[in-house]
Every structure is written in C-alpha cells, then in structure tokens.
Amino acid sequence: MKPLKWCLFFDFHTMPANPDVGKDFDAEALAALFAQAGVDYVVFPARCNLGVAYYPTKLGIPHPSLHRDILGSLTSACHRRGIRVSAYINLGLSHEEGLRHRDWLVLPQNGETYSKDPLNSFFRQMCYLSDYGEHAIAMAKEAVATCGVDGLFLDCMNTRPCIGKECLDAMAKEGVDWQDSRQLHAFNQRKIVGMAKRLADAVRTVKSDLLLYFNGVGYEAQQSIGSYLEFECLPTGGWGYETQAVGFRYLRTFGKPVLNMTGRFHRSWGDFGGIRTEASLEYDCLNGLANGMRPTIGDHFHPRGDINRAVAALDTRIYQRLQKLEPWLEDAKPLTEIAVPTLRPYPGYDYLASEERDDYNRDFTAIKGATRMLCELKQQFDVPSPISSWENYRVLVLADSVILDGDCRQRVADHLARGGVVIASAQAGLDRDRRDFALPEWGLQYHGDEATETTFLQAGPELAAGLPDMPMAFYERGVVVSAKPGTAVLGTVVEPYYDRHWDGRHGFVYLPPDKDSGRPAVTCNRQVGYLSHPVFTSYYKHGSVPMRQLVEKLLARLFPQPLLLTPGAPSFMRATVCSQTGRRMVHLLAYLPETRGAGCAMIEEPLLVEQQRIALREDDREVRDVYLAPQGEKLPFSREDGYVVVTVPKLRGYALVVFAE
Incomplete structure (x- = not known):
C-alpha cells in the first residue's frame, strides 16, 4: 500500500432540513487547496450520521436539497491531483433510515429504541443483524462503484447491545444468555466485528485494493480486516493529552500504518465556530510524527460548500512546515527499550459490561500514570497491546494491577530469563488468586492490603538524595509485603496515628505520620524493583513528584544506561x-x-x-x-x-x- 502521509478528514453531518446542501460546492477549488497543503489523502462523506447521502444513490436517501454529486466530483478533482479519497459512511448511526425503518434500530435491554436525549447523536443506533446490515453493505458497494473512491471509512461501529428478534435468535443459536451482561456484551462485540468482516469481503469484490478503516472496532480485530489504523484523539475535545500519549505508544506496536487523527476544533466534533491555536494543532501533529504516526486533521465541511479559509490556511501553514521534515520521517521507526504492557486493550470495547468497566478504568488509569512518568523522564517506551511481542524490551513496567496469570506469567518469566528487568508496583506481579507473587524473582512475600488508607514513605539512604527529608504521602492504599533474603529494602512504610474515620465524637481527618513500621515500601534485587503502593495511579490522580522520583531511582539502579x-x-x-x-x-x-x-x-x-x-x-x-x-x-x-x-x-x-x- 502506498503510504498515507499528509491527510485530512471531513465530517458533513447535515440536517435533512438544510436547504442549501452543495449550493456553492466547488470541487476543483477544494482539491486545489488540498494540493497546496501537500495533502495526499482525504476522507469525505458518502453518507453521514443523519442517514442522507451526498452522491447519486439509488439505494439510500439523497439529501433532499442535494442537486449534484458532491463526493464523485470531489474524488475526480482530487484524483487529477494525485490525491486519494475515502468515502465516509456512518455505519452505526443513520437517523433518517432509522426513522423510516424502526425495525432496523437496536433494541436495548430497557426496551427504549430511542434513548432519552434526542440531542445526543447516538440516541438511535442501527442493528447489523437486522435487514439494515445487508442494506448498508449494498450501499457501501454502491458508493465505491459510483464515486470511484480509493477507500472507505466506516464510523461509529461500536453500537450498544441489542435484544431485537434477529439478535435474540442469533444468541439462542450460540447458547448466549442475553440476561448475563458479560455474555451479552461479548456477543455484541462479535456481532460488530462480524459486520466489519462481512462488509470488507463485499466491498473488496468491487475494488480489491480498497483502503479500509472501521472506527469503533477494536484495533486487535482490525489486524486482519482493515488496511491501516487511526488513533482518534481530540485532546481538547474530551480525550485529553494523557490519552494521546498512551495511544501513540500503543497503536505503533501493531505493525500497521497508523494515522494520528486530531482536529481543528477547539472543543469537539461539530464545533463550527471553534478553532485550535496554531501551536496546539502543530504540537499534535509533531508529537504523532515523533512517535511514528502520520497526521490527519479533522474538520466539518459547511453544508453550502463554503470553504473555511481560516482553517485551510492553518492546515496549510502547519503541513508545509512539517513537510520539510519528510526525508527524516520516511520509514523512520521509533526505538524503544521499555514496555508498559496493557492487558486490557484500548479503548476497552471488550470491557463494556458494568462489572468489567471498573476494572478496565482502574487499569487504564495506572497506564496513563506510568505513561506520564516515563514521558517526563524522557524514557523510550511502548504500551504494547496484548497481541504485540514483548521480546525486544529490556525493561517491563508493570503498573499497579497487572496480575500474572497464564500467558502473561509466562511472558514475564521469559523476559526475566533473557536477563530483562522489571519495575512493578502494588498488586502487579501477584498470581491469579492474589495470594502471593507469581514469580520468585520478586523476592517478596505478599500479606494482603494495608489496613489503613493513609501511609507514608520513609526513604532509606539509597533513595534519599533529592527527596524531601520527611515522610511522604502515598495518597493511595498499598499492600503489605515482606522481603526475602537477597532483596534490599530501600524505603519503609510509616503509619499514621489513626486512619480516617468517625468515632461518634470527631471526624479523624488530620492524620500525621507516627512510627516507622519497618515494612518494605520500596525494594530492589538483581532484576525486580518494587513499590508497595500504586504509585502510577497516584501520580495520575495526584501528581506527586516524589512518586516519579522513586520510579526514576529504581530505573537508574536496574537500567543505568538508557538509550x-x-x-x-x-x-x-x-x-x-x-x-x-x-x-x-x-x-x-x-x-x-x-x-x-x-x-x-x-x-x-x-x-x-x-x-x-x-x-x-x-x-x-x-x-x-x-x-x-x-x-x-x-x-x-x-x-x-x-x-x-x-x-x-x-x-x-x-x-x-x-x-x-
């Protein structure tokens, strides 16, 4: 596949009531602006989330005020300039079609086909096992054939679970208990992935080398379905810069081309009057390039066809500056030597049942804290997916809650056998039953959770340099461990006089440190550095710099010559x-x-x-x-x-x- 390098993405979600769609649309002028910015790939809608089409469809619903082929004309104009185009189709949302075919909609467990907030774009969702599934596939094939596009971008695929007749029949056939939330959500993910596979197989009969991306399908599942990956992150639109840092280091471990999708919006999608500062948008693009990803900037096209000159000029200035770096970007591979493995894939589509979501959020918080720390320490690291190899890393950072069971235990054991080292914290390293540490290399005995929520660190002489000479709060509850022979205790736990509580007379909220318990808080042996508290979660939630300093000191002890x-x-x-x-x-x-x-x-x-x-x-x-x-x-x-x-x-x-x- 020819690499995608400098890309743009356009939403065109337009109310059916709008009277002016395409009135002033000038495909040649728009394509000329793309060419001026050095763009080589554009995503533009064939059918938006309102369920109306912007090309001469015979299968779908053309926008009522549309009198020209917007997508087809833009594709032709772009092709004349060597720019590839993918057609955007919102697969999970199609409001006009859902309005006309209520039997195509997801029927959730609560029986409310429409959610309570009709101003939320997701208040109707489409069911892929209804007749809508085959309709959507036929329309995707039509868009490819009619408009001559180079690919498809299928959006909002992660729809909520459905108990409509077709889904109930399919679940009964598989032996799925739909009243069991875990089974229902697992079936729903299989349904979503199955829809992506069905559509991919169908559209490739029209054009075998189509670029395909399925937004809302787990990245692991897309390894064998799509052509490339996209990391969608509008940092000021709800995702945040912490998620951006994780996503860069996660997606690049898949071995597929990755686009870094940011946006021009100050807030989030559809913020017509909002625009990012030049520095912030350039930072997103530069940060992605530095991590091996090519940029794509998201925008929302005006229904009339008006070109937003301010946004076009912003995109052009940034891209023309960054394109001067092209010789040093081509085929550049990030060099990393530390891994922060995540055992629950981002963004957690497989953990949407309520009883699983808390565990996912807990683990992801720790991953974000570890990522923040290592970025600040200028370490070269990845956040590998469960399907990615750990073999070439010299250090594993197991953040707070990584339980060693099955394949994970074996992978960590193999890493240690190769001479690698580990930084672990809190429950990271425990066996499946959380009775003890799974591997002898930890050099520790586990005794359960701490009795008090509030404890402090007393740094030993090996840690003291640069740390405040005082007991330092951990802020999150830790675990109780004892050190085995050969494991050095570098810091100990200081307990408070009393824990936070109410005794009927007073609320105990002032909790000064009392005595050093002598229990290990920080330990280290030849291969494993360990902290008895969830320092990565604590760093994300509370930003305590001494927590980062502790990790830095363990890294310096176990891995003294980083890249x-x-x-x-x-x-x-x-x-x-x-x-x-x-x-x-x-x-x-x-x-x-x-x-x-x-x-x-x-x-x-x-x-x-x-x-x-x-x-x-x-x-x-x-x-x-x-x-x-x-x-x-x-x-x-x-x-x-x-x-x-x-x-x-x-x-x-x-x-x-x-x-x-």
Whole structure:
C-alpha cells in the first residue's frame, strides 16, 4: 500500500432540513487547496450520521436539497491531483433510515429504541443483524462503484447491545444468555466485528485494493480486516493529552500504518465556530510524527460548500512546515527499550459490561500514570497491546494491577530469563488468586492490603538524595509485603496515628505520620524493583513528584544506561528517538498543555529551551556527524562513556537532532 502521509478528514453531518446542501460546492477549488497543503489523502462523506447521502444513490436517501454529486466530483478533482479519497459512511448511526425503518434500530435491554436525549447523536443506533446490515453493505458497494473512491471509512461501529428478534435468535443459536451482561456484551462485540468482516469481503469484490478503516472496532480485530489504523484523539475535545500519549505508544506496536487523527476544533466534533491555536494543532501533529504516526486533521465541511479559509490556511501553514521534515520521517521507526504492557486493550470495547468497566478504568488509569512518568523522564517506551511481542524490551513496567496469570506469567518469566528487568508496583506481579507473587524473582512475600488508607514513605539512604527529608504521602492504599533474603529494602512504610474515620465524637481527618513500621515500601534485587503502593495511579490522580522520583531511582539502579539522556531537561519537554538506515533522530518537543478555567487544556505558544544537553547511546552505530534538521546546522559533539553528547543551543517548541552514521 502506498503510504498515507499528509491527510485530512471531513465530517458533513447535515440536517435533512438544510436547504442549501452543495449550493456553492466547488470541487476543483477544494482539491486545489488540498494540493497546496501537500495533502495526499482525504476522507469525505458518502453518507453521514443523519442517514442522507451526498452522491447519486439509488439505494439510500439523497439529501433532499442535494442537486449534484458532491463526493464523485470531489474524488475526480482530487484524483487529477494525485490525491486519494475515502468515502465516509456512518455505519452505526443513520437517523433518517432509522426513522423510516424502526425495525432496523437496536433494541436495548430497557426496551427504549430511542434513548432519552434526542440531542445526543447516538440516541438511535442501527442493528447489523437486522435487514439494515445487508442494506448498508449494498450501499457501501454502491458508493465505491459510483464515486470511484480509493477507500472507505466506516464510523461509529461500536453500537450498544441489542435484544431485537434477529439478535435474540442469533444468541439462542450460540447458547448466549442475553440476561448475563458479560455474555451479552461479548456477543455484541462479535456481532460488530462480524459486520466489519462481512462488509470488507463485499466491498473488496468491487475494488480489491480498497483502503479500509472501521472506527469503533477494536484495533486487535482490525489486524486482519482493515488496511491501516487511526488513533482518534481530540485532546481538547474530551480525550485529553494523557490519552494521546498512551495511544501513540500503543497503536505503533501493531505493525500497521497508523494515522494520528486530531482536529481543528477547539472543543469537539461539530464545533463550527471553534478553532485550535496554531501551536496546539502543530504540537499534535509533531508529537504523532515523533512517535511514528502520520497526521490527519479533522474538520466539518459547511453544508453550502463554503470553504473555511481560516482553517485551510492553518492546515496549510502547519503541513508545509512539517513537510520539510519528510526525508527524516520516511520509514523512520521509533526505538524503544521499555514496555508498559496493557492487558486490557484500548479503548476497552471488550470491557463494556458494568462489572468489567471498573476494572478496565482502574487499569487504564495506572497506564496513563506510568505513561506520564516515563514521558517526563524522557524514557523510550511502548504500551504494547496484548497481541504485540514483548521480546525486544529490556525493561517491563508493570503498573499497579497487572496480575500474572497464564500467558502473561509466562511472558514475564521469559523476559526475566533473557536477563530483562522489571519495575512493578502494588498488586502487579501477584498470581491469579492474589495470594502471593507469581514469580520468585520478586523476592517478596505478599500479606494482603494495608489496613489503613493513609501511609507514608520513609526513604532509606539509597533513595534519599533529592527527596524531601520527611515522610511522604502515598495518597493511595498499598499492600503489605515482606522481603526475602537477597532483596534490599530501600524505603519503609510509616503509619499514621489513626486512619480516617468517625468515632461518634470527631471526624479523624488530620492524620500525621507516627512510627516507622519497618515494612518494605520500596525494594530492589538483581532484576525486580518494587513499590508497595500504586504509585502510577497516584501520580495520575495526584501528581506527586516524589512518586516519579522513586520510579526514576529504581530505573537508574536496574537500567543505568538508557538509550537517551537529557540532563536538566524540563519535565514538560518530550524526547523520542527514531531510526532510519544510516541515522538516528531525536525529536525534542517543548510545549505545555495548561489547564485553564474550568478545565480546558490549552497550548497557546511553544516554549523556549536553551542549551539543552542530550546524550544518545552509541551502541554499535558509529556517529560521524550531528546536525539539526531540516536546516542542516551542524552541532559539535563529543563521546563520553558510550554516549554521543551534544548541546542544542536553542529550541522553540521543536527541534530535530540528527545523528548521522
């Protein structure tokens, strides 16, 4: 597949009542703007979530005010400029069709075909086992054949469980108890994946090399169905920058091309009057490129066909700047040596039953905390999916709740047998029954949860440097462990006088530290560093810097020569290493999402960092030259203890440091 590099995505969700659809639409002018921005791939709607079409459909419902073939004409204009086009079809939502065919709608367990809020776009959802499924497949084939598009983007596929007749019959055939929430949700996910497979097989009979992406189908399931992956994350639109950091390091472990879908909207999809600051949108694109992903910027096209010149100019400025980096992006692969494995796949479609969702959210919170820490520490790491290999990582970070059972236990055992090291916290490393640690390498005995919610760390001499000389709060309840011979205790647990409670007279809310219990809080042996409290969850929830310092100290003890060193770098700076034949590149980003007012995370300007020293481990790759790209400015360098050391005089927002070999 020819790589997708500089992409745009357009919503066109338009009310059937709108009188002006396509009135001033100029396909040639729009395609010319795409070409000016250097765009090579565009997604544009064939049928939106209102259930109306923007091409001459014979199977669906054309928009009532449409009098031209919008998608077909745009596709032709783009093709003349070498730009590929995918047709957007909202598969899970099709409101006009659902209005006319109520038997096509999902019937949830509560019997309410319409949810209570009709201003929520998801208040009607389509059932793929009803006649709608075959109708949608036929319409997808029609759109490909009629409009000559290069691919399909199928949206909102993750519909809620249904107990309509077709679904009940299918569940009965499979022996599924629909009244069991876990079984019902598991069947629903199989139904969704099955729809994606049916559609993929059908449309490829029309065009065998179609680009296919199924939004709302788990990434693991798409390995054998779709052509590429997209990571949808509008950081200011509800996803947040913490999710962005996880998603980058998760999706790149699948071995498929990945597009980093951000958006121009200040808030979220359909925010017609909102526009991101240039710095924030550029940061999203740069951060994705630094992590091996190509950008796609989302927008919402005006029904009349008006071109939003401000947005087009913003996209063009950013893309034209970033396209100067193309020689250092082509086939560049991120270099990583640490893994933060997640055993519950993002975004958790397999864990939607209420009794499973709490566990998923707990684990994902810990993953976000670990990701934040390692980003601030400038470590090179992935968040591998359960189907991704762990074999090439030198360090596993098991965040707070990773239970070692079955395949996971074996993978960690194999990692240790290869000489790898582990950082683990709280319950991470326990066996399936949570009775003890699953592997002897932990060097610990487990004794259950702490009796008190509030405890403190007393750092031993090996940890004390740089930490406050005082008992430090853990903020989250930990577990009780004892150290076996050969395991060093680096810090201990200090207990409070009393735990938080009400005794009928007073509310015990002032909980000063009392005595050192002597129980291990931080331990380390030859291969495993361990913290008895959920420090990653705590860091995400409370932002206590000493928690990060503890992890940093364990990493320095077990993994003293990481790939990249950035002494004195500010915590907000991000640094990632990528490799091409004959060179390695270090991407340095200096931006800071700032929480403003009621909670909007805003990046308004890039930040200035001066005289930043970085050191890249040379390994067996002899560096002969160091320079800044794309300007080519050479930087003097030296060699120190196996590292190539260079100082970047000044970076404002971004610098790409190239180590030529």
